[in-house]
Amino acid sequence: MFSNDKLDIASLDVIFNRMLETITSSKNDIFIISEQSRRSFEDMEKELEIVRQEIGLIINEADHLEAKSQLSKQRLVQVSKAFDNYSEEQVRTAYEIANDIQIKLLLAREKERQLRSKRDDLERRMKALYETIERADHIVNQVNVVINYLTSDLKNVGLALEQAKIKQDFGIRIIAAQEEERKRLSREIHDGPAQMMANVLMRSGLIERTSREKGMDAAIQELAELKVTVRNALSEVRRIIYDLRPMALDDLGIVPTLKKYLSTVMEYNSGVMIHFQSIGKEQRISSNHEVAIFRLVQECVTNALKHGQPKEISVKLEWLYNDINIVVKDDGKGFDEENVKEQSFGIIGMKERIDLLEGQMQIHSVVGKGTIVIFKIPFPDVEE
Structure with missing residues (x-):
């Protein structure tokens, strides 16, 4: 546990490095499982193709035997009706041929049943294996994200805590x-x-x-x-x-970074016009607040493009004495607030971020008439 005394950065680094090694090792193990599962999936896919070809062949063989069986049965009927006109050898041969064909037909049908069962079992196993591969890939991606953060942002947290002596x-x-x-x-x-x-x-x-x-x-x-x-x-x-993490955010501040971000978004989404306004005296605020404002605008714009299919989006920043108002408006499809508001992970995430900043958030949306999101965020003293 941390205390109010000076932090032992060396001990923190030891803990951090051990944790990173454990996570990296786990990621490698998961990756090996994923690759083994992928190879097994490919092998089963080849086996399934062979089984399907064998099913086609045995079906053709069974159909051919079925036709021969019908002919042999007709021959038996003919012999039975005119028994006296055929020799004992001819009668016995007719019965043996019919019986032999019937046995082959039964064996072919049984083989077809077995092959179909094997095909169904392979398909079930491949489905389960594919789900395992997906889960493994998902976990590896998550672990990579964690490692990226651990090797960048979190390494700076200890130094920031020591230098700033924050609570x-x-x-x-x-x-x-x-x-x-x-x-x-x-x-x-x-x-x-x-x-x-x-x-x-x-x-x-x-x-x-x-x-x-x-x-x-x-x-x-x-x-x-x-x-x-x-x-x-x-x-x-x-x-x-x-x-x-847009690099311009640390160097230039929130307004230039938002301009660049929205311009890039507009390039990647042809047919959508994005307007940006900054009203009032612009100023640099704490890095945490600038990141939060950027993420809030980013979430709103992403949601509008993903779900609303708008033609126009407007983003407005209003700089007041000790807080900032942010308004993001689009002319997209909108949504039913009662059905979406409490369930949307994106909205919940924005609300949690606003709570951390002790700000306020309002969302107004009408189906077919677009959405407007308003944030009011108090900010601390201007950074020197």
């Missing part, structure tokens, strides 16, 4: 804010690139089969759709990388 509750708030960012990034990676790449993995395996079963035109169409998915995943990864 313990402030440290708790920093950790809480970082945990919230990790949740947001994990959610975005899972819902965005991870899902897209999983889709790419599955669809790439289908292209070869499509070319065999439906021809090259269908396969080319699948490739075109796959290319769109990969392009979307690449854009999403680039956006997430930029979202981690």
